[in-house]
Amino acid sequence: MSLDRPERRVRARRWRGIASSAVALALAVTAAAKPVTVNDLLAQSPAADWRKPDPENTLYLELASGRVVIELAPRVAPLHVANIKALARAHYFDGLAIVRVQDDYVVQWADPKHERPLPPGVHDVAAEFDAAPAARADFQPLPIRDVYAPQVGFLDGFPAARDPHTGAVWLAHCYGMVGVGRDDPPESDGSEMYAVIGHAPRQLDRNVALVGRVLSGVERLSSLPRGSGEMGFYVGAEAPVPIRAVRVAADVPVAERTPVEVLRTDSATFRAVFAQRRDRHESWFKHNPGRIELCNVPLPVRTGGSL
Amino acid sequence: MSLDRPERRVRARRWRGIASSAVALALAVTAAAKPVTVNDLLAQSPAADWRKPDPENTLYLELASGRVVIELAPRVAPLHVANIKALARAHYFDGLAIVRVQDDYVVQWADPKHERPLPPGVHDVAAEFDAAPAARADFQPLPIRDVYAPQVGFLDGFPAARDPHTGAVWLAHCYGMVGVGRDDPPESDGSEMYAVIGHAPRQLDRNVALVGRVLSGVERLSSLPRGSGEMGFYVGAEAPVPIRAVRVAADVPVAERTPVEVLRTDSATFRAVFAQRRDRHESWFKHNPGRIELCNVPLPVRTGGSL
Numbered sequence: 001m002s003l004d005r006p007e008r009r010v011r012a013r014r015w016r017g018i019a020s021s022a023v024a025l026a027l028a029v030t031a032a033a034k035p036v037t038v039n040d041l042l043a044q045s046p047a048a049d050w051r052k053p054d055p056e057n058t059l060y061l062e063l064a065s066g067r068v069v070i071e072l073a074p075r076v077a078p079l080h081v082a083n084i085k086a087l088a089r090a091h092y093f094d095g096l097a098i099v100r101v102q103d104d105y106v107v108q109w110a111d112p113k114h115e116r117p118l119p120p121g122v123h124d125v126a127a128e129f130d131a132a133p134a135a136r137a138d139f140q141p142l143p144i145r146d147v148y149a150p151q152v153g154f155l156d157g158f159p160a161a162r163d164p165h166t167g168a169v170w171l172a173h174c175y176g177m178v179g180v181g182r183d184d185p186p187e188s189d190g191s192e193m194y195a196v197i198g199h200a201p202r203q204l205d206r207n208v209a210l211v212g213r214v215l216s217g218v219e220r221l222s223s224l225p226r227g228s229g230e231m232g233f234y235v236g237a238e239a240p241v242p243i244r245a246v247r248v249a250a251d252v253p254v255a256e257r258t259p260v261e262v263l264r265t266d267s268a269t270f271r272a273v274f275a276q277r278r279d280r281h282e283s284w285f286k287h288n289p290g291r292i293e294l295c296n297v298p299l300p301v302r303t304g305g306s307l
Numbered sequence: 308m309s310l311d312r313p314e315r316r317v318r319a320r321r322w323r324g325i326a327s328s329a330v331a332l333a334l335a336v337t338a339a340a341k342p343v344t345v346n347d348l349l350a351q352s353p354a355a356d357w358r359k360p361d362p363e364n365t366l367y368l369e370l371a372s373g374r375v376v377i378e379l380a381p382r383v384a385p386l387h388v389a390n391i392k393a394l395a396r397a398h399y400f401d402g403l404a405i406v407r408v409q410d411d412y413v414v415q416w417a418d419p420k421h422e423r424p425l426p427p428g429v430h431d432v433a434a435e436f437d438a439a440p441a442a443r444a445d446f447q448p449l450p451i452r453d454v455y456a457p458q459v460g461f462l463d464g465f466p467a468a469r470d471p472h473t474g475a476v477w478l479a480h481c482y483g484m485v486g487v488g489r490d491d492p493p494e495s496d497g498s499e500m501y502a503v504i505g506h507a508p509r510q511l512d513r514n515v516a517l518v519g520r521v522l523s524g525v526e527r528l529s530s531l532p533r534g535s536g537e538m539g540f541y542v543g544a545e546a547p548v549p550i551r552a553v554r555v556a557a558d559v560p561v562a563e564r565t566p567v568e569v570l571r572t573d574s575a576t577f578r579a580v581f582a583q584r585r586d587r588h589e590s591w592f593k594h595n596p597g598r599i600e601l602c603n604v605p606l607p608v609r610t611g612g613s614l
Contacts (some may be wrong), residue, residue: 206594287513
């Protein structure tokens with residue numbers, strides 16, 4: 001049975017059949033003749049709708065496969081972020097490794113031998129499960145439901161949740177979020193970090209300090225071989241993935257920095273992207289969900305611009 | 308600054324700091340002196356709490372890295388499942404490839420050249436977004452909230468949702484679920500399949516036919532290199548990942564089958580696992596979420612037993 005040309009074209013089209021999660025490609029046809037794609041929205045967005053993360057609070061995790069860019073959250077977890085920056089500036093992480101990759105959960109990096117001394121000034125700090133109180137007022141609620149928290153939205157561009165009774169605000173364990181492993185009782189020195197690479201483990205919210213988010217290169221973490229040991233640790237002949245270096249972007253020569261821009265969550269463009277993703281008006285969608293989960297809200301990042 | 312032994316031990320312990328999502332390792336201390344780990348629950352479970360998926364509705368996706376075992380859902384999407392089994396039995400997929408790996412979204416396999424003829428008897432079938440009506444009565448609701456659907460639970464062991472007003476039941480796009488790409492208007496022949504490898508894209512529920520779930524080997528899909536083309540397609544020098552074969556397990560000699568058992572979602576053991584995962588009584592948890600999302604409910608699978 002051979003395929004004639006029309007059917008071949010039909011089958012080629014089918015590759016687009018589940019394309020709709022890509023920020024870049026959603027066809028959206030709305031009654032008000034708004035831009036038809038999220039790409040259009042981003043392309044038409046004013047420069048003021050984008051922000052350049054502070055190099056002083058941007059971390060470069062350098063692997064053989066390339067760079068992972070992490071935005072830190074100094075207003076959320078100031079003590080942990082200070083530790084992490086001190087560790088990076090002492091080149092503590094250089095030559096250490098990714099020691100754990102657990103499918104649908106986390107990638108974790110640390111000292112595989114537990115022997116490297118901490119640099120002067122880096123000590124265990126207490127839990128920073130909730131954002132520092134000074135940051136609370138800037139929580140931006142979103143009109144969406146959530147399974148785990150009474151209110152969700154964004155804080156400083158990070159997915160976050162809020163308890164309206166206490167005013168507490170905390171970051172949410174969405175895909176790509178970065179945190180710090182801790183002891184029990186809760187304290188940590190920032191030397192063991194992890195990134196979420198699976199369905200959001202929201203049960204960890206308020207149980208471990210989140211300190212930032214991967215802005216680019218998360219696939220360099222999520223595509224790593226899974227460890228076969230308990231909890232995804234590399235064991236036996238599985239070689240931990242070497243870390244070439246971790247640097248604070250501000251310490252890297254300007255010409256070697258990655259030009260990253262993040263869409264402001266308080267911008268009109270972001271609100272339009274959010275609305276398009278919640279209500280799917282594309283003809284492909286036969287059932288408009290009309291709802292969206294916090295961790296499915298796109299947080300567009302673009303690279304390739306100027307610094 | 309050197310580390311003395313106690314501190315080294317403390318730091319070693321920290322690797323367990325975000326271990327709590329692993330089904331195998333959750334320490335649970337409950338008031339009623341129930342088993343302390345999920346592993347205990349599974350180890351103590353009666354044999355009757357487990358089921359062996361029907362080989363006639365189990366698919367083996369054979370890659371160079373090993374086997375991916377998929378349980379099909381014939382009562383949910385009978386037409387699609389029939390097509391997929393006919394394709395497998397005609398060896399249609401052998402030598403085809405994984406053509407798309409999009410981070411935090413899906414892995415998709417198909418004919419990279421769109422030229423292989425379909426075997427006799429395989430034609431486009433209409434949408435099967437909702438489960439066939441005969442299966443509706445077996446939906447098992449869970450007492451949990453959901454962002455996307457009025458009611459969620461399980462159907463035939465698959466994560467599912469239900470509309471109490473219409474009685475419609477459908478499968479949910481959780482991590483590891485397997486579906487079939489489609490055209491617009493909705494129809495598909497089953498020749499382009501995908502698996503979810505990221506945060507659940509629940510907006511696809513009722514918009515594309517889900518046909519099953521990966522029972523083992525999902526990491527062989529989720530750790531593949533991401534494609535750099537639009538929507539994660541492999542382009543340029545990126546070689547698609549060859550598919551050695553796709554077989555219906557019933558057609559594979561018994562000695563070569565993978566012995567898989569799945570915890571029954573209507574078992575007492577499953578209810579205990581669910582309760583432990585919703586209410587986190589482990590001492591490590593300082594904030595008991597008291598809630599759980601459908602796609603975070605563990606669906607334990609064990610291999611290594613008899614066939």
